[in-house]
Amino acid sequence: xxxxxxxxxxxxxxxxxxxxxxxxxxxxxxxxxxxxxxxxxxxxxxxxxxxxxxxxxxxxxxxxxxxxxxxxxxxxxxxxxxxxxxxxxxxxxxxxxxxxxxxxxxxxxxxxxxxxxxxxxxxxxxxxxxxxxxxxxxxxxxxxxxxxxxxxxxxxxxxxxxxxxxxxxxxxxxxxxxxxxxxxxxxxxxxxxxxxxxxxxxxxxxxxxxxxxxxxxxxxxxxxxxxxxxxxxxxxxxxxxxxxxxxxxxxxxxxxxxxxxxx
Numbered sequence: 073x074x075x076x077x078x079x080x081x082x083x084x085x086x087x088x089x090x091x092x093x094x095x096x097x098x099x100x101x102x103x104x105x106x107x108x109x110x111x112x113x114x115x116x117x118x119x120x121x122x123x124x125x126x127x128x129x130x131x132x133x134x135x136x137x138x139x140x141x142x143x144x145x146x147x148x149x150x151x152x153x154x155x156x157x158x159x160x161x162x163x164x165x166x167x168x169x170x171x172x173x174x175x176x177x178x179x180x181x182x183x184x185x186x187x188x189x190x191x192x193x194x195x196x197x198x199x200x201x202x203x204x205x206x207x208x209x210x211x212x213x214x215x216x217x218x219x220x221x222x223x224x225x226x227x228x229x230x231x232x233x234x235x236x237x238x239x240x241x242x243x244x245x246x247x248x249x250x251x252x253x254x255x256x257x258x259x260x261x262x263x264x265x266x267x268x269x270x271x272x273x274x275x276x277x278x279x280x281x282x283x284x285x286x287x288x289x290x291x292x293x294x295x296x297x298x299x300x301x302x303x304x305x306x307x308x309x310x311x312x313x314x315x316x317x318x319x320x321x322x323x324x325x326x327x328x329x330x331x332x333x334x335x
Contacts (some may be wrong), residue, residue, distance in 0.1 A: 073173075073181050073200070075210065075250065077289060078111050080104040083254040084130055085291055087212060087248070088112070091173040091181065098172045100198070100212045101311075105134030109141060118142065121172055123183070124149040125214025126195040127156035131252065135159045138170045150187065152194030164196055179228035188216045188240065190233030191223035199243065206250055209247035214239060218251045219293035220259030222304040224333065233308060237325075241305050245296025256280050256290040262335045263303045266315040266328065273301040303328055 076088040080103055080118050088111050097117035099125060102108045112119055117326035119142040127149070135158040139145060148170055151163035164170070173181045183198040191214070198245050200210040213315040215223035216233075217240050225233060260277040267273055276297065299305055306312055307324040316327035 073210075076115070077250075077291065078107050078113055080107050081130060085250070085252055085254065085289075086134075087250050088115070088117075089181075090115050090117055090173065091170065092117075094173050096173045098123060099138070100250070101125055101131035101214060102134035102138060103130035105137035108134060108138060111204050118269075119145050120174075121145055121170075122147045122159070123170065123212065124153070124157050124160070124196060125200055125212065125216075125252070126150070126192045127153045128192070128215070131214065136320050137194075150194040150196040152189075153192075156194070175270045179188075183212075184234075186239050188213070188236035190225055190228035190230075190236045191215045193227040195228075195236070197240065200240065202244075202246070209244055210250060210292075211240065211243060211247050212250045214238070214252050217249060217298070217302075217304075218253060218259055219249060219256040219290055219298070220263055220280075220302050221255055221332065222302075222329070225329060230322050230329065233329075234322050237305060240295075241299060244294055245294070245299065247295040248292035249295055249298060250292045254289060254291065256293070258335075259332075260301070263301065265335070266331065267301075267303055267306070267309075267311060269311065270301060272297070276301050295304050 074090040078086040089098040098121035139159050144163050148160040148162045149157040149160045164185045168185040170183045183200050186197040188195050188197050197213040202209045307321045313324050318324040
């Protein structure tokens with residue numbers, strides 16, 4: 073399965089998953105149909121599935137136009153998003169599995185579904201486990217986990233977000249995080265204000281600054297590096313508890329998120 077990162081709007085990423093052997097493709101969070109159609113045309117691929125992580129318009133805004141071109145495509149989203157995702161055909165829950173691309177090798181194009189509320193009350197994520205020990209796992213997490221940060225809490229609570237991020241934190245370090253926005257530079261600049269002694273964070277910030285200076289994307293990110301440098305996956309670290317004058321995971325996370333909202 074090839075993954076093609078498609079830039080959209082000011083800082084969104086859409087992801088086209090392509091099975092070249094079958095000439096089929098799926099798309100994750102198509103806020104814009106035009107850029108997806110251009111990518112499909114370049115690949116010579118037929119769209120068979122739309123994977124939505126949540127209902128926000130910059131993630132689902134292209135659904136209907138894509139369905140006009142590919143009316144047989146299946147539309148996946150969280151069960152709690154019933155009525156909020158255009159064209160939704162499948163209502164997914166924690167533990168469900170989504171198999172893409174008929175004729176592909178079993179398991180190689182199958183995603184496990186995680187229920188990760190916080191950013192919204194219905195948010196889900198899709199995780200493709202590696203086919204072999206030498207491969208990457210692929211995580212499509214929408215606006216729950218960002219490179220160096222996490223999503224704002226629009227419909228959920230700090231408790232929910234800690235539990236959701238905790239699920240994702242348990243995935244192998246060799247997981248690539250395909251988050252939906254290019255927020256990394258700002259996220260890491262904030263992280264440095266609360267975790268300034270973190271040498272891995274300082275090194276990562278320097279690398280990201282160099283990449284963005286040349287307009288290079290920072291997505292996907294490696295989950296192992298996120299665990300070392302992303303404060304929103306480090307709520308149980310003493311340094312961050314001290315920086316937020318907190319004594320519990322949820323309180324630490326909530327105060328970090330509050331600081332980031334004002335950054």
